Amino acid sequence: MDQAKLEQDIIKAIESNKFGSLGTVENGKPKVRYMAIFNDGLNIHLATNRKTHKVEELQKNPNMSLLLGYELGGTKELVEIEGTCDITKNDQLRQQVWNDDLKPWFDGPDDPNYVILDVTPSRIEYTAQGSEPMVWEA
Numbered sequence: 442m443d444q445a446k447l448e449q450d451i452i453k454a455i456e457s458n459k460f461g462s463l464g465t466v467e468n469g470k471p472k473v474r475y476m477a478i479f480n481d482g483l484n485i486h487l488a489t490n491r492k493t494h495k496v497e498e499l500q501k502n503p504n505m506s507l508l509l510g511y512e513l514g515g516t517k518e519l520v521e522i523e524g525t526c527d528i529t530k531n532d533q534l535r536q537q538v539w540n541d542d543l544k545p546w547f548d549g550p551d552d553p554n555y556v557i558l559d560v561t562p563s564r565i566e567y568t569a570q571g572s573e574p575m576v577w578e579a
Contacts, residue, residue, distance in 0.1 A: 460478060464507070466502045488539075503527065505525065507524075508522075
C-alpha cells in the first residue's frame with residue numbers, strides 16, 4: 442500500500458473512533474486513560490483540564506501513545522499512535538476543538554483551565570481487519 446493511501450486509511454479510522462486510550466509516563470511507569478479524540482487529518486488534539494495529572498506527566502515527559510479502535514468481534518481497525526504531546530492554550534485551536542460535549546467540565550472555550558493536548562505523531566501502526574499491520578512514519 443502506498444503512503445498516501447495508508448495515510449487516508451489512518452485518517453478515516455481516527456475519524457470513526459472518537460475515543461481512545463492515552464498513555465503517558467508517570468514516575469517511569471505507563472499510565473493510561475480514556476480520552477475524547479479530535480482531529481483534522483493527522484493533526485490530533487485532546488481537550489483536558491490544565492490541573493490534571495496527565496498535564497503534569499506530559500510537562501515532565503512529552504512522550505505519549507494513543508490507541509484507537511477495536512470493537513467486540515474485531516470489526517474495526519486498530520490504530521496505535523506514538524509521538525509527543527504539547528500542552529497549548531492556543532486560542533484558535535481551543536475554539537476549533539470546542540463543542541457542547543465539553544460543557545460539563547469547562548465554562549466555555551475561554552475557560553482558563555481548558556487546554557489542548559496537541560499530538561505530534563512520529564509513528565502510526567495501522568491494522569485493518571484481517572490484514573498485517575502497516576506503519577506510517579513522520
